[in-house]
Amino acid sequence: MSAYLRLAGVNKTFGNFTALGHIDLEVEKGEFVTFLGPSGSGKTTTLMVIAGFEKATRGEITVADQSLAHLAPQERNIGIVFQNYALFPHKTAAENVYFPLQMRKVGKKEGMKKAAEMLDLVGLKGFAHRLPKELSGGQQQRVALARALVFEPDLLLLDEPLGALDKNLREQMQIEIKRIQKRLGVTTIFVTHDQTEAMSMSDRIVVFSNGAIEQAAAPLDIYHRPATRFVADFIGESNLLEATITDAATGKAHSPVLGEVTCGAEGLPPLTDGQAVSLLIRPEHLKLSREPKEGRQNAQMVIETIVNYGDNAVVIGHAGDQQIRVRVPGADVVILKEGDSCHFSWTADAVFVLDK
Amino acid sequence: MNTLMRWIGIAVVIFIAAPLVIVVPMSFSTAASLQFPPPGYSWGYYQQFFSDPSWLRPAWNSIYIATMNTLLTMALVVPATFALVRHKFWGKSFANLMMMMPMAVPHIVMAVGYYSYFGELKLVHSKLGVILAHSCLSVPITFLVLSANLKGFDLTLERAARSLGATPGQVFRHITLPILKPGLAISALFAFIQSFDETVVAIFISGRDAETLPRKMFDSIREEADPVIAVISTLLFAVVFAGLIAPSLIKGLRRMAGGTPSK
Numbered sequence: 001m002s003a004y005l006r007l008a009g010v011n012k013t014f015g016n017f018t019a020l021g022h023i024d025l026e027v028e029k030g031e032f033v034t035f036l037g038p039s040g041s042g043k044t045t046t047l048m049v050i051a052g053f054e055k056a057t058r059g060e061i062t063v064a065d066q067s068l069a070h071l072a073p074q075e076r077n078i079g080i081v082f083q084n085y086a087l088f089p090h091k092t093a094a095e096n097v098y099f100p101l102q103m104r105k106v107g108k109k110e111g112m113k114k115a116a117e118m119l120d121l122v123g124l125k126g127f128a129h130r131l132p133k134e135l136s137g138g139q140q141q142r143v144a145l146a147r148a149l150v151f152e153p154d155l156l157l158l159d160e161p162l163g164a165l166d167k168n169l170r171e172q173m174q175i176e177i178k179r180i181q182k183r184l185g186v187t188t189i190f191v192t193h194d195q196t197e198a199m200s201m202s203d204r205i206v207v208f209s210n211g212a213i214e215q216a217a218a219p220l221d222i223y224h225r226p227a228t229r230f231v232a233d234f235i236g237e238s239n240l241l242e243a244t245i246t247d248a249a250t251g252k253a254h255s256p257v258l259g260e261v262t263c264g265a266e267g268l269p270p271l272t273d274g275q276a277v278s279l280l281i282r283p284e285h286l287k288l289s290r291e292p293k294e295g296r297q298n299a300q301m302v303i304e305t306i307v308n309y310g311d312n313a314v315v316i317g318h319a320g321d322q323q324i325r326v327r328v329p330g331a332d333v334v335i336l337k338e339g340d341s342c343h344f345s346w347t348a349d350a351v352f353v354l355d356k
Numbered sequence: 357m358n359t360l361m362r363w364i365g366i367a368v369v370i371f372i373a374a375p376l377v378i379v380v381p382m383s384f385s386t387a388a389s390l391q392f393p394p395p396g397y398s399w400g401y402y403q404q405f406f407s408d409p410s411w412l413r414p415a416w417n418s419i420y421i422a423t424m425n426t427l428l429t430m431a432l433v434v435p436a437t438f439a440l441v442r443h444k445f446w447g448k449s450f451a452n453l454m455m456m457m458p459m460a461v462p463h464i465v466m467a468v469g470y471y472s473y474f475g476e477l478k479l480v481h482s483k484l485g486v487i488l489a490h491s492c493l494s495v496p497i498t499f500l501v502l503s504a505n506l507k508g509f510d511l512t513l514e515r516a517a518r519s520l521g522a523t524p525g526q527v528f529r530h531i532t533l534p535i536l537k538p539g540l541a542i543s544a545l546f547a548f549i550q551s552f553d554e555t556v557v558a559i560f561i562s563g564r565d566a567e568t569l570p571r572k573m574f575d576s577i578r579e580e581a582d583p584v585i586a587v588i589s590t591l592l593f594a595v596v597f598a599g600l601i602a603p604s605l606i607k608g609l610r611r612m613a614g615g616t617p618s619k
Contacts, residue, residue: 051515051519052518053515053518072518072523073515073518073519074518074519074520074521074522074523076519077521078519079519079520080515080516080519082512082515082516083512084510084512086510086512086513086515086516088513088516088517088531088535089513089535090534090535099517099520099522099530100520100521102530103520103521103522103526104521147520148519148520151520151521
């Protein structure tokens, strides 16, 4: 199966500033892909290049093997949901949704009927005649989604659409967007800087940094097998420790903080003796105890802060000058005190090796 | 603090309303010249205004000139504002400055300039001359109102419309123009009022043929203090007042009729 959307060597410069280095990406038909990265990493610029609002300096974009290069934004048949929804304030919800059909010369009667069906699908039955200002943030969001989908676009682009919603509504909309996207089977690109959003919604996550793609993979792969230090640090909480490979064959490394460490075999990059690497251990893979734990690798730390989340807690401590984060079940936290010295332990398969 | 603010507020309202409070009763006066308080009340001067061609002609002149001025000003200012707010180009800040210039230069200086300049072009004492001069004077205020509106316009709306399949022309017709309509209406109203109010330039170049209402009022007050000018003031006040409350009145009526469902 060939890729539906293809970005080949897309580059974008503004004067001396390189916004996008060299973006290569393929997206399958019907796939839900998330662009994740800090602000200024190039994810929104990439979206705008696909939409046609920015022109790529070099490179090519194709949808179903058709180049978009000479198509104006209105000719691309791409639905976009903007960060602030961009609903037309002088048009009702139904008129907003009818607008793309109106532009496609669909008659008013038929178009308004389709608009009503689409509003139904996004759960806004009975709100058709409201103006945007008479709708809540979540409802406006749904209208924007309906408007971007009603004309059966080849692509759906969502530019941080949930940023302005509160947490509960945001989770609700995540599920809602995912449901509608699956139902319509539309190829979707979702831009966000929120990693939990990316984790919960995507078929695949593309991590951006400094105008380049760091990694493009399924959410759990990104989490468990980050390709670079940046991805390991950006996705989830992480302990990243400097180390030197002492025995490449058995996966042994020496870390000034942890001492002798055996690394997990899975996903080991080709290593050489004496190579400087970073070791990644996720906080939930560490355990705290008073005494060293049998059958696990151990090291010592001093507890500095305990952050409670109710069902779990993050214990932040220091081993030498290295900060260590340990996620512990909420019930365990009562026996711990700030200032206590304790042991933290891990197993070999929790240690993931990254190029330095 | 709160009480003090309230009293200051009341004082300001009285200060602003005082001329009106005096002018309105004087327009119903029976006195032969402007006098307050009036010795008696009648409709006499209203009848005189509506039957005397020497008052009606300048009134029609003023309406005609102000209307033409509004059309011309908007035709000039709307494209200029779009260019100045949305685009970057060489000499932009100079162009911005020039748009505001007529506001900074005293009207009397402008008037003298028009008088000598239009004299050569045979535009003095013509309606066209007054319209041209007034349009120049209307530019700053219309530009100010419109550019404030345009700066507040969310450009994402236009992007959204483009992504939904609208050409730039359709975006302007279906999105930009309707959203800017109130701003356009207000700036046009300002252009109209500016011209209707303007006295200094009108005195210099309108002559007898293009005589405007403010010019006629000025002459009248200098020569005889005719209470008809109180009538005109009252009528103008009534028109402006109606213009201000009409929109909210219409909105209220519509709501009562159930046209727009409320939240």
